[in-house]
Amino acid sequence: MAKPTRLTVNGKKVSVDVALDTPLLYVLRNDLDQHGPRFGCGLAQCGACTVQVNGEAIRSCVTPLSAVAGKHVTTLDGLADSYVERRKKVAGSLHPVQSAFIEHQAAQCGYCINGWVMTAAAYLDKKPGATEAEIRGALSGLKCRCGTQMSILRAVKLASANMAKDTA
């Protein structure tokens, strides 16, 4: 086996000793005990496995470990803490997207919710105040089999508005 791969996960430096072509999803779930990203298709078609790499939402089921060597990976498990640190918020605060999902009760089974929250958070971090049409565009392609889209959309719209206020 080659040298262990070093990366940062939710602010912590880690090193993992598995094959470089291992999809990041399995490293995160099985070696690093992350529960946010989940297996939904393994084909980049659903978003259940979404994590952020250096702030960009990516699908970890098709991202080899080698592609994130030396990079910063944020999972849903660490999203709130990373937001607190970046934006100097009170410890324990949630990312505004998470708060809005709770406010609008935007989950049925919640299996897909990781994908929506991580994608919306990455998008709104760069584009707070995005309009509904922009949000529909940015989230298109993510799947939710339970049909929670109405409340997801309400939640992301609320988060967008709140984040615009926060940056203003």
Next chain:
Amino acid sequence: MSAHIGGVSNGLNGLDGLNGLSRREFLTAMGGMVVSFAVPTAGASVGALVSAGAGPWPEKIAADALDSWLMVGADGRVTAAVGKIDAGMGIGTSFAQIIAEELDVPMESVTIHMGDTATTPDQRGTGSSNGIIDGGSALRSAGAEARAALMAMAAERLKVPQDQLMTTNGVVSVIVAPERRVTYAELVGGKRFDIKMSGKAKPKDASLYQLVGKSLPREDVAQKVTAKYPYMVDFKLPGMLHARVIRPPQANAKYLGYDAKQKLPGLLNVVTRGDFVAVVCQREEQAIKVARELNVKWSTPAPVFSKSYDALYQRLRETRPDASEENQKNGDVVAALAVAATKLDVFYEYPFQSHACMGPACAVADMSGDHAQVWMGGQKPYPLRKAVAELAGLRVERVRVTWLPGPGSYGMNDADDAAIDAAFISKEIGKPVRVQYSRADGTAWDPKGPPSAIHLRGGIDEKGEAILYHFESHGYSGRVRPSGTDRFGDSLAAQLIGGYKANSSNLFQLPSESYKFANKRRAANLLDWTPSLNTGLRTAHLRDPDGMATCFASECFIDELAHAAKMDAVEFRLKHLSDARHKAVVKAAADKAGWQTRTSPKSPEHGPVVTGRGIAYAPRSGTVVAIVAEVEINMDTGKLRVTRFVAAHDCGFVVNPLSLVGTIEANLMQAMSRAMFEAVQFDEYKVTSSDWLSYPVADIADTPDQIDVVIINNTPDMKSTGAGEPATRPVAAAIGNAIFDATGVRIRRVPFSPEALRAAFNKEIKI
């Protein structure tokens, strides 16, 4: 508010706080079980109710013992057990509301424990939207019994007659001297009640409810958005190996062997029996790769499926049925058709649909010792226990099946099959195994909702009166694959192995409605579909079994009758419906939608984009729903969008209106997806829908601009009748009727894909 809800309330995050127990002792104490995620555990692992320990486990959790349902911990926390599961709708919060209400304890001190055969009474799990009906009423009785018992104990302790006592916040006190008090914990904390459920304790009068009926936020949502909610997929056992199944490439293909010389990293075992094949590896990603790369030889079978949907529907229409049922008949439908001035004679068609759950099924099994333990994400862990016992050759006392939250499930999805696969593989190799299905296993191989070709005939007499409604369906039973896995033969593994019988039964495809016509008949015909049991087209319960198909046909046809009678669709329904509650729901939906009385179709609009509205209604086991859909259609591209839904929903008294509205909206969205996009594709040899590209579902871009939900008859005196499925039922019909209103073209086949609509518009509209 934070009640605690978990299938595994004795799970611990790590091994802290075990008071000197070594890891080994701990494992023994907990029957070898470690839950590697954070489960809301506070106070839950105390007492007899939830600490199942190592097996053997009770053959039956006595349903007549109060201790089976409810316990008060030494800290005063209340744990209630129920033989149901949460299929993703947050029912645990509603259960906690019921217990907190009956017992007069705060929500945050209630833990709901579900779906574990060793520690919760067998209510067969969840199905037919019965969570609140059966689970809720059992908990209500248990709460009432417990409160009565606590009152009696307090009366003795405080030496005050019961009628001078009151209960609040987990305390019994003297009404006129509240400082004279005793807590539930002091009375019975950490101890058993040791009383039988008398059936005599009177539940709280509904007019006094403080919690039941309130829109409390669901306790699971915050956990779900912070990655703290425990899912089946998060469960790990020490020493657990990773397995993947390899299904035959064509239906009925026989397994002929595999290439044992192939060098595949991580491969530990290839398990084969009959046509069942699985690979076991050290790591998950290795199992995925090996399952893809292992060279397995299969025979080339004769074709078993129809060539296309056209061929399938023709087969359904023309083959002599194996079973038939007539469930309503009045007048003379043959004579009426003969004398009708306007005759209608049409077929409606509904396809195979997949559960296509968000996560393909996952299960863990440990059959390595003389006990069997299975962790699964399906709706019916209790029957599954028997099937595992049969497979393991063990008495049920030596088998424990524990439900953990899966992805949303909508009936008999792939979860039970994965659980049996895991049990079988674990037994074969003698080690704990985790099975994770692939996307194709979840979409191409899950049990399917059955198709139907539905013949409708109707007639209008010369006075313009509708005098005939004749419904006759031709399809496959939705219980070819049974709705619970009571025996090994019910599972896909057994059918691939061969030689086992499934407990298939007939489910006739009939609508529910209360229309009165002078001549009316409803009948259903089923073709034998048991040869599909070892294939990806075996049929089973999918949310509201047959409800969407039969309502689509029946309610669109009612619109056709209204059209022929030159009447408004709502007016026609109100005229012919016989049940007052049904009429009220139809009226409520129309009122909320601002329904304009007129005939359909709407007068033509300019430009390619046209709009329309449609209504449909359906009762379902006591619940009644009516839906108005407003649509926008591009006549050039066939692109359809639902811009608004209005749902009037009568399911009696509502435990938690907020979570009900979420459930209704989700039903509408999922049913919209099924109506607009979903048909499992196949060729003569195999299912060709295997992922989200070949089995498309609705996207967020398809989300309506608005959904309005009107809840009727939500008063404490009305019985709660279930809401997990009813709103699904009328959706395809409402959209189909809206398409006709907008375009004048009647679409009689689901799904309403752009290609199908464009083709229909081109055929019917001469330019």
